[in-house]
Structures are given as structure tokens and as C-alpha cells.
Amino acid sequence: PYYFYSFDHALFLLTKSLVPADAGFISLLCLVISSFEKLFLYDSEAFLSKDRFEKVLNPLVDQIDRFQIPNYQEVMDKHVVPCLKQLAVNVANEAFWKPLNFNVLQKTRNSNPNIRATAVKVIHTFYEVLGEQFIGLLPESIQY
Numbered sequence: 752p753y754y755f756y757s758f759d760h761a762l763f764l765l766t767k768s769l770v771p772a773d774a775g776f777i778s779l780l781c782l783v784i785s786s787f788e789k790l791f792l793y794d795s796e797a798f799l800s801k802d803r804f805e806k807v808l809n810p811l812v813d814q815i816d817r818f819q820i821p822n823y824q825e826v827m828d829k830h831v832v833p834c835l836k837q838l839a840v841n842v843a844n845e846a847f848w849k850p851l852n853f854n855v856l857q858k859t860r861n862s863n864p865n866i867r868a869t870a871v872k873v874i875h876t877f878y879e880v881l882g883e884q885f886i887g888l889l890p891e892s893i894q895y
Contacts, residue, residue: 754790754798761786765810777820784814784830791837799838804847811835812854815869816861827869836876845887852877852888 761783767776787807790798799807814831817823839851855877858870874892877885 754786757786758803762806762810765814774821777826780814781826781830784811784834787811788830788834788837791834791841794841799841801847804842805850807838808850808854811838812851812858815855815858815866815873818863818866823865824869827872832869832873832876835873836880839877839885840880843884845884848877848881848885848888849891852885852891856892 764780764783811831811834815827817826820826835851835855839848842848842851852874855870855873859867859874861867861870
């Protein structure tokens with residue numbers, strides 16, 4: 752329940768531009784993403800309603816596009832991929848998984864191979880963690 756007070760500010764930080772790439776802001780961004788991961792992991796009171804899910808979906812998935820981060824792969828592997836994984840586990844509903852899956856799959860069309868690889872890693876993590884529950888989205892994934 753305490754995350755309610757910082758939720759909107761954390762979302763604002765996720766959408767803030769990184770020009771120029773400030774090391775302090777990148778550290779703050781990593782902490783914000785980790786805080787979302789912990790929120791999704793320990794959410795026992797269904798904090799993530801449909802409205803909050805829709806608010807958080809694009810800013811979190813758009814972190815995959817932040818290639819201007821100096822240590823991009825490390826940030827993605829330690830923070831973004833686990834956060835998106837916990838988001839998928841937390842919502843546990845195909846109605847939420849469809850837009851999440853679609854938004855991540857859109858990142859596989861990026862011209863940057865590192866961004867595409869990260870998007871594929873996120874999708875792989877979804878299938879690895881959710882297993883048969885997520886298999887219903889496989890036909891939508893094939894076209895990518």
C-alpha cells in the first residue's frame with residue numbers, strides 16, 4: 752500500500768529523457784525499476800489494478816529502447832528483464848499478458864540488434880516462467 756504514494760513519480764522518472772546520459776540518473780532509474788520489480792514480487796493486496804497496469808506497461812517496456820545507457824546489457828539483465836518477468840507473473844491473466852507480449856514483441860522490430868536481443872530475452876523469460884499458461888500467446892508471437 753505504501754507504493755501508492757510514489758507510483759506516479761516513479762512512472763514519471765521512467766519516462767524522463769536520458770540526454771545526456773547522467774550516471775546518477777541511470778542509477779536512480781535502476782533503483783526505480785528494481786522498486787517496481789519488488790512491488791510486483793511482493794504485491795499481496797492486488798495493488799496492480801487494470802488502470803495501474805495500463806499506466807506502467809508502456810514506460811516499463813520502453814526501457815528496452817534505452818540503448819544510450821553506457822552499460823545497456825547489464826542494466827537490462829539485472830533490472831529490466833526481471834522487472835518485466837515479475838510484471839507478467841503478478842498480473843497472471845491472459846487479458847494483461849496480450850498487451851505486454853505485443854509491446855515487447857514490437858521491440859523485436861528495432862534496427863538495433865541489442866534491443867532486439869533483449870526483447871527476445873524478455874519473451875523467452877515469459878515462456879520460461881509462465882510455461883503452459885503463456886503458450887496461448889504463441890500464435891501471436893510467431894509473426895515476429
